[in-house]
Amino acid sequence: MTDSIVMTKYQGLGNDYLVLDAKKNKVQLQGKKIAVLCQRGFGLGADGILYGPVEINGKMGVRIFNSDGSESAISGNGVRIFAKYLMDQGYVHGNKFSIETEAGTMEVECLNARATEFRVKMGKASFISREIPVTGEIREVINEPFVFHGQEYKATCLTVGNPHCIIFTDQISREKVEKLGPYVENADEFPERINLQICRQIDKGNLEIEIWERGCGYTKASGTGSCAAAMAAYRLGMMERRINVNQPGGMIQIDIGKDDTIYMTGTVGYIADIRVAESFFS
Numbered sequence: 001m002t003d004s005i006v007m008t009k010y011q012g013l014g015n016d017y018l019v020l021d022a023k024k025n026k027v028q029l030q031g032k033k034i035a036v037l038c039q040r041g042f043g044l045g046a047d048g049i050l051y052g053p054v055e056i057n058g059k060m061g062v063r064i065f066n067s068d069g070s071e072s073a074i075s076g077n078g079v080r081i082f083a084k085y086l087m088d089q090g091y092v093h094g095n096k097f098s099i100e101t102e103a104g105t106m107e108v109e110c111l112n113a114r115a116t117e118f119r120v121k122m123g124k125a126s127f128i129s130r131e132i133p134v135t136g137e138i139r140e141v142i143n144e145p146f147v148f149h150g151q152e153y154k155a156t157c158l159t160v161g162n163p164h165c166i167i168f169t170d171q172i173s174r175e176k177v178e179k180l181g182p183y184v185e186n187a188d189e190f191p192e193r194i195n196l197q198i199c200r201q202i203d204k205g206n207l208e209i210e211i212w213e214r215g216c217g218y219t220k221a222s223g224t225g226s227c228a229a230a231m232a233a234y235r236l237g238m239m240e241r242r243i244n245v246n247q248p249g250g251m252i253q254i255d256i257g258k259d260d261t262i263y264m265t266g267t268v269g270y271i272a273d274i275r276v277a278e279s280f281f282s
């Protein structure tokens with residue numbers, strides 16, 4: 001058997017990632033190879049790849065790749081998954097530690113003995129166009145009209161380390177977000193593309209979302225998408241500070257601190273260690 005690489009698969013509410021351990025595997029990750037690895041036909045099937053531990057700003061961190069091979073500065077489910085991986089592999093000790101990402105330092109706390117539930121301090125959101133980014137004059141992008149695929153929508157856009165477009169509507173469905181998602185993701189107004197969540201308010205403590213991810217498409221869950229939808233709804237005066245974000249893969253709890261720091265709590269699960277043919281990396 002040719003030398004092979006071991007990857008470890010985890011999921012966060014059905015948003016599945018492959019962990020490639022950078023300390024155990026001296027392989028080069030290339031965009032096209034990532035895309036083939038993530039394919040659910042010719043590859044292993046995943047919404048993305050977590051590559052680490054690597055050094056970011058002199059500290060232990062993780063790089064995050066979408067299934068199309070593009071790199072994202074942050075992934076909420078990805079950070080919770082990588083936190084579990086670090087504990088499973090004995091890279092960290094204790095239940096509180098931090099993980100560096102390209103979007104900054106994520107402070108993590110493991111909430112149970114089985115290491116399946118994590119709370120992450122995700123930082124603060126920004127609605128400022130230049131920071132998201134959204135084209136046009138510098139402004140906060142709150143409940144602003146956009147035309148996507150020939151139809152006008154009111155959207156609120158923000159960054160939580162990665163860009164999100166939130167559209168509130170009374171009717172959400174997978175079909176609706178799959179139809180609208182590609183047009184929003186790739187709209188000219190979003191120079192770095194964008195994640196889309198269509199969002200329905202259930203009550204002042206509960207939202208429901210359907211997700212179209214930048215660089216990935218339809219997913220069952222999104223941690224940053226949950227943070228973004230909750231923060232947008234809170235900014236519009238719709239919500240209390242504790243918000244349960246319900247999505248096809250389950251529920252992520254968002255707490256908005258008095259200083260508007262966002263805390264995300266959710267579960268993760270180990271799936272398998274997978275021995276991968278080295279040809280994927282050659």
Ligand SMILES: N[C@@H](CCC[C@H](N)C(=O)O)C(=O)O
Nearest residue numbers: 072075076077162222223224
């Ligand atoms: N599913 C992730 C989001 C991953 C990154 C996103 N696709 C992007 O490119 O910004 C999450 O849990 O946050």
